[in-house]
Amino acid sequence: MKILRALFGSRGNAIISLLMIALFAWVVPPFISWAFGHAVWDAVNRAACSAADTGACWAFIKARFALFFYGVYPEGERWRVHLGLALLVVFGVGALFSQRRRGWWLLGLMVLVPIADAILLVGGIFGLRPVPTNDWGGLMLNVVISFVALGGSIPIGIALAFGRRSKFPVIRYLSTVLIEFWRGVPLLAVLFMGLVLLPLFLPNGVNVDNLVRALIVMTIFTGAYMAETIRGGLQGVDSGQSEAARALGMHEGQVNLLIVLPQALRLSIPGIINIAVDLFKDTTLVSIVGLFDLMGVVSQSLKDTAWTGLAAEGYVFAAVVFFLCCLVVSPGGSVLERHFSTAPGSAKR
Amino acid sequence: MTTRQKALTWQAVVAVVTAAILLFFARNVSDNLAIRGLSFGFAFLWSKAGFDIPFHLVEWDVNFSYGRALWVSGVNTLFAAAISIVVSSALGLTLALMRLSGNLLAAGTARTLIEIIRNTPQLLQIVFIYFAVLQALPQLRQSYNLGAGLFLNVRGLYVPAASGTAWDWITGLTLIAVALAAVLWRRIGMQLPRLLVLPPILITGLVIAGFTATWDPPALKGFNFAGGVRIPPEVLAIVLGVSIYTSAFIAENVRAAILGIHKGQTEAARSLGLSAGRTMALVILPQALRILIPPLTSQYLNIIKSTTLGAAIAYPEILQIMARTVLNQSGRAIEVMTVVLGVFLAVNLITSLAMNHWNHKMALQGR
Numbered sequence: 001m002k003i004l005r006a007l008f009g010s011r012g013n014a015i016i017s018l019l020m021i022a023l024f025a026w027v028v029p030p031f032i033s034w035a036f037g038h039a040v041w042d043a044v045n046r047a048a049c050s051a052a053d054t055g056a057c058w059a060f061i062k063a064r065f066a067l068f069f070y071g072v073y074p075e076g077e078r079w080r081v082h083l084g085l086a087l088l089v090v091f092g093v094g095a096l097f098s099q100r101r102r103g104w105w106l107l108g109l110m111v112l113v114p115i116a117d118a119i120l121l122v123g124g125i126f127g128l129r130p131v132p133t134n135d136w137g138g139l140m141l142n143v144v145i146s147f148v149a150l151g152g153s154i155p156i157g158i159a160l161a162f163g164r165r166s167k168f169p170v171i172r173y174l175s176t177v178l179i180e181f182w183r184g185v186p187l188l189a190v191l192f193m194g195l196v197l198l199p200l201f202l203p204n205g206v207n208v209d210n211l212v213r214a215l216i217v218m219t220i221f222t223g224a225y226m227a228e229t230i231r232g233g234l235q236g237v238d239s240g241q242s243e244a245a246r247a248l249g250m251h252e253g254q255v256n257l258l259i260v261l262p263q264a265l266r267l268s269i270p271g272i273i274n275i276a277v278d279l280f281k282d283t284t285l286v287s288i289v290g291l292f293d294l295m296g297v298v299s300q301s302l303k304d305t306a307w308t309g310l311a312a313e314g315y316v317f318a319a320v321v322f323f324l325c326c327l328v329v330s331p332g333g334s335v336l337e338r339h340f341s342t343a344p345g346s347a348k349r
Numbered sequence: 350m351t352t353r354q355k356a357l358t359w360q361a362v363v364a365v366v367t368a369a370i371l372l373f374f375a376r377n378v379s380d381n382l383a384i385r386g387l388s389f390g391f392a393f394l395w396s397k398a399g400f401d402i403p404f405h406l407v408e409w410d411v412n413f414s415y416g417r418a419l420w421v422s423g424v425n426t427l428f429a430a431a432i433s434i435v436v437s438s439a440l441g442l443t444l445a446l447m448r449l450s451g452n453l454l455a456a457g458t459a460r461t462l463i464e465i466i467r468n469t470p471q472l473l474q475i476v477f478i479y480f481a482v483l484q485a486l487p488q489l490r491q492s493y494n495l496g497a498g499l500f501l502n503v504r505g506l507y508v509p510a511a512s513g514t515a516w517d518w519i520t521g522l523t524l525i526a527v528a529l530a531a532v533l534w535r536r537i538g539m540q541l542p543r544l545l546v547l548p549p550i551l552i553t554g555l556v557i558a559g560f561t562a563t564w565d566p567p568a569l570k571g572f573n574f575a576g577g578v579r580i581p582p583e584v585l586a587i588v589l590g591v592s593i594y595t596s597a598f599i600a601e602n603v604r605a606a607i608l609g610i611h612k613g614q615t616e617a618a619r620s621l622g623l624s625a626g627r628t629m630a631l632v633i634l635p636q637a638l639r640i641l642i643p644p645l646t647s648q649y650l651n652i653i654k655s656t657t658l659g660a661a662i663a664y665p666e667i668l669q670i671m672a673r674t675v676l677n678q679s680g681r682a683i684e685v686m687t688v689v690l691g692v693f694l695a696v697n698l699i700t701s702l703a704m705n706h707w708n709h710k711m712a713l714q715g716r
Binding site (some may be wrong): 007013017095167168174181192193203204277281284286287295312316319326327332 | 364381476697
């Protein structure tokens with residue numbers, strides 16, 4: 001009864017409710033019947049799908065499942081991807097949530113994990129078979145690009161944020177120009193720059209891998225956004241903190257690195273999470289410059305004559321995967337926020 | 350060392366390092382250009398393009414120059430951005446009002462839609478609309494008839510074309526007059542709220558223009574439509590994709606702005622006898638607009654940048670035409686990228702200046 005009154009209590013409310021119900025009736029049943037009721041889960045190709053039923057052809061996704069997650073990373077070597085991800089997760093959780101020895105976990109995350117993961121994924125030493133980056137693809141590529149660009153952008157962002165607040169005009173203007181340049185141009189144009197300009201800017205004969213080009217420009221691009229977020233955090237730190245630190249006899253570098261920065265980073269967490277989510281979604285743009293991330297692999301698979309014309313199935317699947325990944329990041333972000341909302345060691349509020 | 354000397358030293362170090370990096374790049378570029386037998390210069394902008402631009406709003410011909418291609422594709426970019434700004438604002442406002450409506454169904458639907466849109470990649474949405482929706486539409490002969498002379502099929506959306514002598518002048522003059530009046534409202538001494546006066550004038554002008562025009566609706570004749578104007582699927586996909594994605598963010602901004610207005614404002618307006626609708630239109634929205642301007646500016650700038658995603662579906666915008674076609678044909682990577690980045694930086698700068706000016710005018714006047 002309460003629900004009925006909430007939905008149909010007044011004339012305006014009733015009209016809106018009826019409109020919404022009509023909309024649901026129009027959209028939802030056909031979608032359910034397409035995605036589930038009349039869907040085909042097992043078939044050898046598109047023709048077999050169409051012959052079996054009228055709904056979605058999920059057999060296409062099943063046939064390409066591994067491709068969508070690993071690209072053409074050799075099947076026998078995929079344990080390396082899993083191990084790399086596991087290392088990242090373990091050290092990430094350790095650095096964020098361990099009560100003691102957080103410094104060691106953090107050091108591991110910043111030094112050990114990147115080196116170990118690079119060795120695992122690239123191979124070529126310790127008897128690991130080399131896997132060229134051309135074979136990397138699928139969701140794995142989105143994750144690799146996101147983490148490299150995010151990890152690299154934080155130091156860039158910190159440097160530029162301090163630079164923009166510097167009292168030295170040369171440093172201030174230089175940082176401002178850099179930040180505003182990268183924030184003013186579209187990411188896709190930046191990726192094109194990496195593709196066509198970067199080779200010209202490096203000495204003749206230096207050949208840069210396609211993936212590395214994308215990683216470099218995406219890291220710098222993200223760094224500019226990171227700088228603005230961290231600058232917001234720096235502005236949020238009470239000036240009494242740095243005054244007190246100076247009164248204790250700390251010099252300028254100690255004040256900034258030991259007192260202001262940690263508090264500023266804590267204030268920046270919501271902004272950094274937003275950047276991470278945007279970055280993860282924007283890694284799909286690399287598919288336009290010739291890398292095969294999840295979206296690129298889906299688009300490529302749609303050109304296969306056996307599965308042609310299944311754009312709806314392919315892109316809906318990719319959208320669901322991205323949605324689930326983002327869904328993990330956002331609540332993870334609020335956990336972080338709560339975790340850092342009080343200084344470690346202080347009484348919990 | 351004194352503080353002053355320290356400051357000078359630090360700045361000199363940074364300046365020298367920056368100069369060294371720039372010099373390193375410049376040397377590499379000149380070496381690389383010499384090896385490839387290329388020179389640097391913008392003279393190529395005057396040479397013949399020789400390619401077709403399938404969708405163009407200003408005159409285009411394969412014999413035109415690269416410079417003209419820049420102009421044509423730039424207009425395409427701004428066109429897609431302008432339409433997307435209008436559509437995304439309307440959609441965003443609708444979603445925000447649905448969320449705030451107090452109706453469980455409407456609020457829940459809006460919330461679900463916003464979450465889905467915000468948590469999937471924009472490129473994926475554009476490509477989905479293009480390949481999974483528009484390219485899956487029926488062929489010409491089985492076109493969907495949407496009524497009012499609108500036909501939808503795999504070739505795009507066919508709309509009636511207007512012709513005649515006076516309609517374009519009436520439309521143009523109405524738009525200019527309304528825009529001028531909106532900007533100069535206070536200065537010409539008007540006291541009535543402009544949101545109540547100007548929309549009816551605008552609608553009346555457009556209706557008069559509509560009646561004076563001769564409408565030429567599309568009609569299926571043989572293998573094609575005769576009459577009407579075709580809007581290609583690339584245009585529909587980029588406008589819809591960019592608008593829908595941005596509308597979810599605008600909706601959240603609008604909601605935050607409306608919730609940011611103190612409850613006392615609503616209570617005061619209601620106790621003065623204003624209806625709920627007039628409270629929203631006359632008291633809440635004008636104040637919310639003030640909070641809304643800065644985040645809205647960055648959303649509009651995002652829209653302009655997002656139109657480059659048209660490159661994924663071959664919408665002939667500036668990046669697609671310049672950084673792909675022209676660059677491939679002429680090989681002039683540095684010049685082309687300089688032009689493209691320059692255009693985006695300039696558009697960004699102008700938009701931020703305009704929005705800052707507006708923000709300044711709308712800001713609360715201190716007494």
